[in-house]
Amino acid sequence: MSVTSASPSHDRPHWLALDRLGVLITLILLSSFLLPFALFRANRILLGDGLPLLASMQPVAASVLLLALAFGVGAALLRLPALIKLAAGFGVLTILFIAMGLSAETLMPADNNYARVSPAAGFWVLVFGLALLVTDALTRLRLGPWTRIGILLGVCGAFWALLWSGLWNELSILKEYANRAPAFWNEARTHLLLAFGSVAIAAIVGIPLGILCYRVRPVRAALLNILNIVQTIPSIALFGLLIAPLAWVAANVPGAKASGISGIGVAPAVVALFAYSLLPIVSNTVVGLLGVSAPAVDAARGMGMTWLQRLVQVELPLAFPVILTGIRIVLVQNIGLTTIAALIGGGGFGVFVFQGIGQTAMDLVLLGAVPTVVLAFAAAVVLDAFVELTSRGGRRA
Amino acid sequence: MIEIDSIVKTYEGVPVVDAVSMTIQPHTICAVVGTSGSGKTTLLRMINRLVTPTSGTIRIDGEDIRGIRPYELRRRIGYAIQGHGLFPHWTVAQNIGAVPRLLKWSKADISARINELLELFQLDPSQYRDRFPSELSGGQQQRVGVARALAARPNILLMDEPFGALDPVIRAKAQEDLVAIQQRFGTTVVLVTHDMEEAIYLGHNIAVMDAGKLLQFAPPKQVIGRPATPFVQELIGTSERPFRLLSLSKIADHLEDGDADGDPLPATATLRDAYSELLWSGRSAAPVEKDGRLVGRVSLDALARLAARPQ
Ligand SMILES: Nc1ncnc2c1ncn2[C@@H]1O[C@H](COP(=O)(O)OP(=O)(O)OP(=O)(O)O)[C@@H](O)[C@H]1O
Ligand SMILES: [Mg+2]
Numbered sequence: 001m002s003v004t005s006a007s008p009s010h011d012r013p014h015w016l017a018l019d020r021l022g023v024l025i026t027l028i029l030l031s032s033f034l035l036p037f038a039l040f041r042a043n044r045i046l047l048g049d050g051l052p053l054l055a056s057m058q059p060v061a062a063s064v065l066l067l068a069l070a071f072g073v074g075a076a077l078l079r080l081p082a083l084i085k086l087a088a089g090f091g092v093l094t095i096l097f098i099a100m101g102l103s104a105e106t107l108m109p110a111d112n113n114y115a116r117v118s119p120a121a122g123f124w125v126l127v128f129g130l131a132l133l134v135t136d137a138l139t140r141l142r143l144g145p146w147t148r149i150g151i152l153l154g155v156c157g158a159f160w161a162l163l164w165s166g167l168w169n170e171l172s173i174l175k176e177y178a179n180r181a182p183a184f185w186n187e188a189r190t191h192l193l194l195a196f197g198s199v200a201i202a203a204i205v206g207i208p209l210g211i212l213c214y215r216v217r218p219v220r221a222a223l224l225n226i227l228n229i230v231q232t233i234p235s236i237a238l239f240g241l242l243i244a245p246l247a248w249v250a251a252n253v254p255g256a257k258a259s260g261i262s263g264i265g266v267a268p269a270v271v272a273l274f275a276y277s278l279l280p281i282v283s284n285t286v287v288g289l290l291g292v293s294a295p296a297v298d299a300a301r302g303m304g305m306t307w308l309q310r311l312v313q314v315e316l317p318l319a320f321p322v323i324l325t326g327i328r329i330v331l332v333q334n335i336g337l338t339t340i341a342a343l344i345g346g347g348g349f350g351v352f353v354f355q356g357i358g359q360t361a362m363d364l365v366l367l368g369a370v371p372t373v374v375l376a377f378a379a380a381v382v383l384d385a386f387v388e389l390t391s392r393g394g395r396r397a
Numbered sequence: 398m399i400e401i402d403s404i405v406k407t408y409e410g411v412p413v414v415d416a417v418s419m420t421i422q423p424h425t426i427c428a429v430v431g432t433s434g435s436g437k438t439t440l441l442r443m444i445n446r447l448v449t450p451t452s453g454t455i456r457i458d459g460e461d462i463r464g465i466r467p468y469e470l471r472r473r474i475g476y477a478i479q480g481h482g483l484f485p486h487w488t489v490a491q492n493i494g495a496v497p498r499l500l501k502w503s504k505a506d507i508s509a510r511i512n513e514l515l516e517l518f519q520l521d522p523s524q525y526r527d528r529f530p531s532e533l534s535g536g537q538q539q540r541v542g543v544a545r546a547l548a549a550r551p552n553i554l555l556m557d558e559p560f561g562a563l564d565p566v567i568r569a570k571a572q573e574d575l576v577a578i579q580q581r582f583g584t585t586v587v588l589v590t591h592d593m594e595e596a597i598y599l600g601h602n603i604a605v606m607d608a609g610k611l612l613q614f615a616p617p618k619q620v621i622g623r624p625a626t627p628f629v630q631e632l633i634g635t636s637e638r639p640f641r642l643l644s645l646s647k648i649a650d651h652l653e654d655g656d657a658d659g660d661p662l663p664a665t666a667t668l669r670d671a672y673s674e675l676l677w678s679g680r681s682a683a684p685v686e687k688d689g690r691l692v693g694r695v696s697l698d699a700l701a702r703l704a705a706r707p708q
Contacts, residue, residue, distance in 0.1 A: 293485065295478060295479075295480050295481070295482035296482055296483070296484050296485065298447070298478055298482055299476075299478050299482030299483070299484070299542075299545075300484070301447060301471070302445060302447055302471060302476040302478055302482075303471060303472070303476065303495055303496050303499065303545075304467075304468040304469065304470070304471030304472035304473075304496065304499055305468065305499065306468050309499070314484055317486050318484075318485065318486055
């Protein structure tokens, strides 16, 4: 510090300089005041009235939130250490979330279970601006994989505490949840099963296929081309396309129907998700194996390893980070895609999304969409951390 | 004994190794030299079947290697590849223990062998055993690569430019170590290098290759004194010839009776070292000592005779 401030061109302290991304974040945060903070509706499908921040909550709560936001703007604008920016971002986000809950409690009329209060555009813009502050700070900190997983767990814990405290119970999305809690957990289970199950099957089939492509060159081009074509079929079309053949299988193959196969439902959903997962896994396996350092493979051959020993002891371990990257891509993709499986009766969070669209009830759509996004995001963070852990030349952190 | 019998390797019709025949005697070092791309690596890799010859046969102790399963053949032959080729995800100990593990040695034997080799190459086992290759210097990686090739005490050792990345001091040390190991265990070594100096120092025989052809296969003295072709002569370096010849013998082998002034020279030094020292100190002769006793002298006149082209 003293060195920087001693240089003639800087007579101000280093941290007083403006942070460029901070200016953008400030503009985003300020623009939120042009938009309504909360939305009040007399019932769940009516269009509602947007309320500005100051009209959304008690003056005390509003002033605390405004103060916190001013603090957040300061942290964003100045060139402070990333750790301070991170703490500020998380702190202001927490206050914002608490304020949203308080706002719902204030706005909900007593003894009226039909009215709905939900976050409006202004709230989302604030969340976006603060999320930008947090992610920028996280990127600058270059945290290790375990720290990143730790932060993810911390954030999940904070959210769980927020929901458990009942502070958000008056918010529309939780009203929708309260009405269908058993169904929610049921669909959550189906969603996880579909997303993780299809990726697991794809890995079990795809990695050996990738090994085959690696070892038998003529197979490589042919198989990768076929999988490429599958990948280009629009997802809804693929789900639809599978209805007819699976219905035929169910009707004509003895025992198929008994084991749960039919034109609609879980079976076509799993098949379609599996089909989409195959290309990234197979191609990443091939790319990973081809990328294994040639001298290492050569040395393995030269010392007399059989092809299986070479594969298991040298090639697969060295290709593993790339293969894991393929699995990460597919898992995040499938957590999202599984939503569409609801269209053909596959279940999952998509059920709420499509019901919500049908009833023009946005809160219900969110009940399906928000957990999906959170799941996909968490999966990405965890698997990215694993990829990093495994790609340090085998070194333990 | 390795018998290479009119071996040919062509890639897309172009011969890369062209009708090479030579017999490498057991317990000797054969240094293969030649310019880049002359087929040295290819020739070496045909010995352990990493490359399949287009025609010709190779026999080891009389047995055609085509009759031996490749992986079994390779476990019997140590191979230090060009650039160390260590497994980046394994520790130094795991790397060195690789072949003994394939041969199903006991854990204790493998561990003892790893320590023995690390000590041989002056890498403290307690410090280096558990390091990963990325945590070693280039020279240390290369030494571990050679240690790995030696791990299962092979009778035959193939080395492809094993000392390329070493600085002159460590390189000289590694060369001495190789000679010591070779003499102690009687290993048959085929060593590829493009450093003529190294070939002369290490090789009992030198094989000179150019464009896939074997130009000369003979002891160093003969390669220096009677180069088979102008190319071989060029490779040796015309102006270097007398000095290379001197570097082949030790003072001890050419002692003269008598005495001389000044500091004595060790009998184990090469004639080249003696010549250099005499010129530098401005003397025409120097005393020679062995085990702390003066045993004779070495003179410029005698050296000049020994440096002349052999008749
Ligand atoms: N798999 C291959 N396919 C086609 N050509 C090859 C192959 N391997 C080697 N060659 C060619 O064979 C020739 C000899 O190669 P080799 O590796 O034996 O040379 P080298 O004498 O070891 O050279 P260097 O000193 O650079 O290591 C080169 O021209 C090379 O391009
Ligand atoms: Mg080579």
